[in-house]
Amino acid sequence: MSFQFGNNIRIRIFGQSHSEAVGATAEGLPAGFGIDFDDLGAFLARRAPGQALTTPRVEKDEPVFVSGVTDGVLNGETLKVLIYNRNTRSKDYSELRAKPRPGHADYPAHVKFSGGNEIAGGGQFSARLTAPLCAVGGIILQILRQKGIEICAHIESVGGIGDVRFDPVDPQTGLFGQIKGRFPAVIDPAAGEKMKTRIEEVRASGDSVGGVAECKITGLPAGVGGAGFGGLDGAIASAVFGIPAVKGVEFGAGFASSRLCGSENNDEYYFDENGGVKTYTNNCGGILGGMSVGMPVIFRVSFKPTPSISREQRTVNLETGKNDILTVRGRHDPCVVLRAVPVVEAAAAIAVYDMMRG
Numbered sequence: 001m002s003f004q005f006g007n008n009i010r011i012r013i014f015g016q017s018h019s020e021a022v023g024a025t026a027e028g029l030p031a032g033f034g035i036d037f038d039d040l041g042a043f044l045a046r047r048a049p050g051q052a053l054t055t056p057r058v059e060k061d062e063p064v065f066v067s068g069v070t071d072g073v074l075n076g077e078t079l080k081v082l083i084y085n086r087n088t089r090s091k092d093y094s095e096l097r098a099k100p101r102p103g104h105a106d107y108p109a110h111v112k113f114s115g116g117n118e119i120a121g122g123g124q125f126s127a128r129l130t131a132p133l134c135a136v137g138g139i140i141l142q143i144l145r146q147k148g149i150e151i152c153a154h155i156e157s158v159g160g161i162g163d164v165r166f167d168p169v170d171p172q173t174g175l176f177g178q179i180k181g182r183f184p185a186v187i188d189p190a191a192g193e194k195m196k197t198r199i200e201e202v203r204a205s206g207d208s209v210g211g212v213a214e215c216k217i218t219g220l221p222a223g224v225g226g227a228g229f230g231g232l233d234g235a236i237a238s239a240v241f242g243i244p245a246v247k248g249v250e251f252g253a254g255f256a257s258s259r260l261c262g263s264e265n266n267d268e269y270y271f272d273e274n275g276g277v278k279t280y281t282n283n284c285g286g287i288l289g290g291m292s293v294g295m296p297v298i299f300r301v302s303f304k305p306t307p308s309i310s311r312e313q314r315t316v317n318l319e320t321g322k323n324d325i326l327t328v329r330g331r332h333d334p335c336v337v338l339r340a341v342p343v344v345e346a347a348a349a350i351a352v353y354d355m356m357r358g
């Protein structure tokens with residue numbers, strides 16, 4: 001089974017964690033666009049496993065373009081990219097066929113696919129599939145950048161340890177390069193150190209921890225998107241919910257806006273020195289009526305703690321029909337948000353570009 005996104009550009013992601021390869025196809029990208037492969041490689045490296053405090057499954061994540069590219073230029077044919085799975089250890093997962101992991105997709109997938117679903121590495125529910133998402137999203141980020149649109153995410157918090165938040169009105173694009181060069185991707189390096197300590201603590205105790213990513217889109221002109229189901233916020237949320245472990249998305253003041261009065265929440269307008277329409281505040285997160293306002297688009301994404309933890313947990317045994325105990329083996333991320341930051345940027349890029357082509 002593959003899953004797809006987009007009406008104007010059509011992206012399909014396919015494969016499983018331990019299949020020969022994972023991959024993506026994309027239609028509707030602009031023919032004649034030259035891909036910057038160094039930039040794409042650097043982008044994919046930010047998501048790749050094997051970095052400090054992530055899963056020790058080391059994969060180089062080199063994209064192989066099967067079609068759609070000639071001499072580094074998009075040629076108008078369907079773009080098809082594969083990323084081979086080189087470092088698989090399927091035996092770590094054999095017990096999970098009978099004993100589904102609490103918090104992972106094993107049990108509902110077993111029911112949906114009549115027990116035929118691939119268990120190893122989480123099958124098609126694995127975050128491995130975010131590698132091809134980033135391969136296509138990384139190209140679209142380059143296309144958007146050429147139009148003056150920049151997308152950058154950072155780790156807003158891990159287990160309640162907070163980074164500085166983005167300024168909601170100032171584009172701050174000078175900051176983006178610094179954040180992208182950091183791991184963890186934070187605004188305040190001191191917060192990043194505290195997050196690392198917390199992640200190391202939970203990992204040492206056989207546990208995991210969740211976190212929040214915050215994403216900012218600058219340079220997007222007003223009027224992109226539409227009403228109702230055609231909204232920019234809905235498209236971004238839909239793309240972001242395609243990332244495993246996402247449990248919530250909020251734009252601007254988000255849930256907190258429900259506690260404000262209209263006089264506090266409304267973003268009042270003014271003309272800037274160039275005659276452009278701006279708002280003094282940005283509680284709406286840069287989107288009104290499903291359309292961009294011309295201010296930065298800001299949203300936050302909540303990631304749950306990694307489900308695969310090495311502590312004993314209760315589960316069912318689907319072979320014996322009895323309640324059972326499971327200790328998950330295999331190699332896992334103690335905190336998925338560390339590697340999810342570029343994935344959020346890729347998902348946002350795909351959603352924004354799809355809306356711009358509409």
Ligand SMILES: Cc1cc2nc3c(=O)[nH]c(=O)nc-3n(C[C@H](O)[C@H](O)[C@H](O)COP(=O)(O)O)c2cc1C
Pocket residue numbers: 055103104105122125126127130243244245246304306307308331332333336337339340343
């Ligand atoms: C970058 C990233 C890395 C992840 N790494 C792991 C992992 O190592 N082990 C694990 O059990 N889940 C991991 N997950 C989360 C699972 O894939 C996810 O929780 C699972 O597919 C169930 O989907 P749901 O949480 O969206 O309901 C990761 C998610 C992301 C975004």
